[in-house]
Amino acid sequence: MTDWLLQQQIVLSVTLIFLILTVRYLTQAIGAYLTYRLWLMVPLVLIAHNLPASDVSLPAGPVTRFVTGTGQIIATPQGNIYLFIWAAGAILIAAFVISRYMALARDIAGSHCKTNKYAQNYVVSSAVTTPLLFGLMRPRLIMPVFFHSAFSAPQQAMIIEHEQTHLRRGDHLWNASALILLSLFWFNPLTWVALYALRTSQEVSCDAAVLHNKSQTDKILYAKALVQCAAHTTCNNNLYPAYGEKKTMLTRLTQMQKNTKINKTITLATCLAISIFTANTALAKLAGTPVKAEQVNLAQPVMRIDPVYPAEAAANNQEGSVILKFDISATGTTENIEIVDAFPDGVFDESARAALSQWEYKPRVQGGKAMRQTGILVQLDFRLDNTRSSNADELEKISVTR
Secondary structure, rough: OOOHHHHOHHHHHHHHHOOOOOOOOHHHHHHHHHHHHHHHHHHHHHHHOOOOOOOOOOOOEEEEEEEOOOOOOOOOOOOHHHHHHHHHHHHHHHHHHHHHHHHHHHHHHHHHEEEEEEEEEEOOOOOOOOOOOOOOOOOOOEOOOOHHHOHHHHHHHHHHHHHHHHHHHHHHHHHHHHHHHHHHHHHHHHHHHHHHHHHHHHHHHHHHHOOOOOOOOHHHHHHHHHHHHHOOOOOOOOOOOOOOHHHHHHHHHHHHHOOOOOOHHHHHHHHHHHHHHHHHHHHHHHHHOOOOHHHHOOOOOEOOOOOOOHOOOOOOOOEEEEEEEEEEEEOOOEEEEEEEEEEEOOHHHHHHHHHHOOOOOOOOEEOEEEEEEEEEEEEEEEEEOOOOOOOOHHHOOOOOOO
């Protein structure tokens, strides 16, 4: 799992940096709507980066040789501390998000549902200090208790239109997906910065949709509504800092003051850059990079168990060798183990097979993805002399002709 997570970091980081800079510097040039839609690039690039690639298949070649005797196990599995740290962080973030969501759901459950001429229904709740769209499968409009007293009728209409725009675009689902990605890649600081940039882009895009074709008077009323929301917002708000988060509010007000004029050249260049990057990511997976036979067969186990020396062979002072062919899965386990050759025949075969089935390898990475390797050869030499000068002697490479 940790290997897969690390394999995503280069392409993910490049994508997030591009999007963060786009939100920061190009929103006015390409428009708020397109800026927000560009966040589709994150799942598209991750999918392209994880397209299935063909196996690395090598029927024969140099054999990795290991010498075993009647001694102890020469390698034991060790706990993956990095996996533990990642899992702990992911679980903590997920637990925090779920607990806050459930707490807010309980508070809202006891609130009253109201209806006005601007929406079919919405909930007024003291649990929130800013208007928001809450829920995953059946999202509802939630308004703070001061909604009617603090805002005029035109302001209420525009606020509800803003939240309905979120609902129409399915932003509640995109926000849930963003939190899942944050839980997976929490160790990358760019994911935290990107989450804030995503929410800012989301709000600015909805603002632009609401104010499209609105009069200057309506725009002023809308801006005042944003300021009032910021004034009522508490530090411990909720998981949806849409209207109330003050830094986001300042960004939105700044964007509203600017006259957006789409620059077709910059827009075209941005879309072209995204298309080229995504296409190259996918092609890199499909085409792959040629791997030389000697490079693949140099794969070394990260966890190796010494075969059990057969008691009868040891009693008879019998030595021998077994050559095995096997596959390395994308997770590093050994599969499809076959006996290629053995001397003497049938003496050490089962012991060698049983030991190899427990070995673990670091998966070979090709095009950013862990690859399945087939046709790997290994030779296990059974020697009664347990005096081995160094690990280098154990890992001596020899070539065999089949």
